[in-house]
Amino acid sequence: MKQSLQTAFSCSSFLLSYPELGWREALTELLEEIxxxxxDDVKASLATFIKQALNKTNDQLIDSYVYTFDFGKKTNMYLTYMNTGEQRERGIELLELKQHYKKSGFEVTxxxxxxxLPLLLEFFANANEQDSEPIMSKYxxxxxxxxxxxxxxxSMYKPILAAVLLAIDTWGVQTN
Structure with missing residues (x-):
């Protein structure tokens, strides 16, 4: 079961990445991967997003992504920003998270x-349970x-977050 959920996290990470050249073309393959x-509920949520995205042009996908995540103050994907904004405490939290990744053997640039969020999801997809669960719980x-x-x-992106939350719940993680 955990491996299946890790696949969901990996797919979600990709789907939340910037839709650069080749991104849309990879969706058909991803539909097979899911x-x-x-x-079933996780799979259905991801499939919903993929099917919506396949019905859009590359320019529409880029516009939607930029409008949603780059210009939306309440919808940006930097999770610590929600807690502290640009405050000094955010830097400390970012450093602790980076150190947790390193301690877990997860290399980040x-x-x-x-x-x-896409980086966090990639971590969930690759880390072992004892390393990923505290981070899932915290965020x-x-x-x-x-x-x-x-x-x-x-937003067209809501099914992806629904899938992520369903996967976290299925994993059995409670909030801190």
Whole structure:
């Protein structure tokens, strides 16, 4: 079951990445990959998003992504920003998260901040349970808050966050 959920996290990470050249073309393959996910509700949520995305042009996908995540203060994917904004405490939290990744053997570059949701999901997809569960627990409420904001905005990305939350719940993680 956990491996199936890790597949869901990996697919969600990809789906939340910037839709650069080749991204849309990979969706058909991803639709096949999600068939390996055992949890029907998680699979259905991801399939919903993929089918919506396949009906959009590359330009529409880029516009939607930028409008939602780059210009939306309440819908950005930097999870610690929700707690502290640009306060000094955020830097400490980012450092602790980066150190947790390193201790877990998960290598990150300086390309993205460690609280970037697609990076966090990639960590969940690759880390062992004892390393990923405390982070899932710590940021579950932030992911829920982002999901609420996406729902209120009528965003096409809400099924991905629904799938992530269903996967976290199925994993058995409670919030801190």
């Amino acid at each position: 068939e390996a996910i055992e949890q 300086d390309k993205e901040l460690p609280d970037y 579950k409420e932030n992911i829920q808050a982002l999901h609420v904001q996406l729902k209120e905005a009528g």
